[in-house]
Amino acid sequence: MNLPPTGQDRPEAAARPATVLAALAAAQFTVMLATSIVNVALPHIRAGIGLSDGGTTWVVNAYGLAFGALLLAGGRAADLLGRRRVLAGGLALFATASAAAGLATDSGVLIAARAVQGLGAAAIAPAALALAMGLAPSGAGRTKALGVWGAVSGAGAAGGVLLGGVLTQAWGWPWVFHAVAIGTALVLGAVLAFVPREGGQQAGRRAADGSDGRAGGRFDLLGTAAVTLALTCLVWGLTTARGAGWTDARVLGTLAASTVLLTVFAAIERRRPNALVPPRLFGTGRVAAGNLLMALLGSVWIALFFFLPLYQQQVLGESPLLTGAGQLPLAAANMLAATLAPQVTRRLGGGATATAALLTEAAGFLWLSRLDADGSYLADVLGPTVLIGLGLGVAFVQLTALAVDGVPPQDAGLAGGLVNTTRQVGGAVGLAALATLAGSVTAGATGGQGHLVALTAGYRAAFAVSAAVLVLAALLAPLLTCRRAGGRAAAAAPVPQGAR
Structure with a gap:
């Protein structure tokens, strides 16, 4: 991660690559945090603002809908308009929408603010990933950056549940959004202070053809x-x-x-x-394979943070604070695994690492499929979630690396938007299917069993299917990650910084 200075570096020499990466990772953490922070607070939001069942669902859906639908557009805008500029604009919009959501006294305003949050996130995620990938060429430096990316992404998703529980119990549900607004404003300040402008440290490192990595053409x-x-x-x-x-x-x-x-x-x-998704994006590397596997991973990842807090609160009877604290071991395991992912990959190779990580995560979900209505956190939740965190941390790093492998510098933002899109859309598909399955199983079991037993049966079914999806992904990984000759050549070329 240590890059030699150039003549163009001097105006912003104070921004070391590690500091820049920390600011970018904080932006990614914020996006992932907002995905899950409202889950624990939903019952309190519903009571506080008078939401119907459908309205409560759309507090979550409005964010995911705008985020997933606009990610490709956000990634291409970052390539054409400048990644730093789009990242800063997205953060400003995200902070404003978060503050508006916390001040909302009407369900329509709250849901609209969540949709604008999703719009801001669609600009933040691909731009931040493209900038982070530009900090180092392919090799150990990039793998290390991806390890950091995986750690903060998993920590953001799990940490959102924890922070949501703490804030809801201490100060009420509006502070779920106020805290995100304050945190995003701080991240925006860090980005403006440390991420170089075009012509600074990152942008100063040019591609082999003399370009700065910015995409040509019109939108x-x-x-x-x-x-x-x-x-x-x-x-x-x-x-x-x-x-x-x-x-x-x-x-x-x-x-x-x-x-x-x-x-x-x-x-x-x-x-x-000037296609939004040019064919050249799939002509080198293993972009298609990485995106397909990420979609499968996303289909169970997002559902995990939906079902697990429900089981802890509705079946085990835990408070929002205790439910959130219960996510800490998962977050710690995820961060540890993402940090160690580069070493694991060097020892086993990319395909074997992805397969092993997905199977580890599948084992955790299979363990969760044995949940008991009379269970406890220590007996039924702690062990499997640590296993899931370990597998998730390594899998996320490896699949993100696949999805940006060999991508031309001018398409880095688009590649970041694409992998985020597949994860988000995969999550929407998975959550819809698994929620429908869980609801059907619960409805079928309610007649002859107690309510808590029926709820648990639905959650168990969702976790069992999640395990099967991950086993399928693990079987596909070695087949899809065989690198073609063209991809090897592209991947070997260093990726310029391309910061905006």
Whole structure:
């Protein structure tokens, strides 16, 4: 991670690469924190603002919908307009929307603020990842940066549950959003202070062809509109299916519209020289493999942080604070594993590491599928969540590395947007399917068993299917990660800094 100074470095020489990476990682942590911080607070938000069942669901869905649908557009905007500029703008928008959510006294204002939060996150995540990948060329430096990225991502998701519980119990649900607003403002200050402008330390390191890594051409408005509408329909249909059922006319209609729009998007992209997702993105490295496996990982990852707090509160009867504290071992295991991921990869190789990590995580979910309605945190939750954290930390690092492997510098922001999109959309698909499954199993068990037993049966079914999905991903990993000759050549080329 130590880079030699250049003549262009001197105006911002105080910003060491480790400091820059810390500021960027804090931005990623903020995005992941906002994904899960409201989960524990939802019952209090519902009572405090008078939300219906559907409105309560959309406090979560509005954020995920905007985030997932706009990530590709955010990644391309970062490549075209400058990654530092887009990152700073996204953080400013995110902080403002978070403050508005905390001040909301009306359900419509709260849900709208959550959607604007998602818009800001769609700018932050790909821009921050592209800047982080530009800090070091392919090799040990990049792997170390990815280890940090994996650690803060998992810690943000688990830490959101903890912080949400602490703030809700101590000061009330509005502070869930106020704390995010304050934290985001601090991160924005760090980005402005330490992440160099174009022409500074990072941007000063040029590509082999003399370019600065910025994408040429104009923004693909038609392709962006098509894919954004397609992803909006997809995520909306899947999240609505959790409450309305898979046969609901609105669900079927939006999913059909998504299919049509994705087909239109593919046709548009084949004919446009400034395509939003250019074919060259998949021509080198193992981008497609990394994104497919990340989608499978995301489908169970996001669902874990939805079901686990529900089991702890509804079945075990834990308070919000205790539920949040129960996520600490998972977060610690995730951070440790992500930190050690580079060493594991050097010993086992990329494909074997991904397979082992996914199987480790699958074992944890299989253990969770044996939850008991009369269980306890120590007997039923602690052990499997530590196992899941270990597997998740390594898997996230390895699959993110695959998804950006060999990507041309001018497409780094788009690649970051794509891998975040697949994780987010995979999470929406997984959560919708698993929530529907859990609800069906619970409904079927309620007649002859107690309510808590029926709830537990639904959670057990969701965790068992999650384990099966991860086993499938583990079986696919060695097949999909075999590097082609073209990908090897591309991956060997150093990636310039490209900071904006």
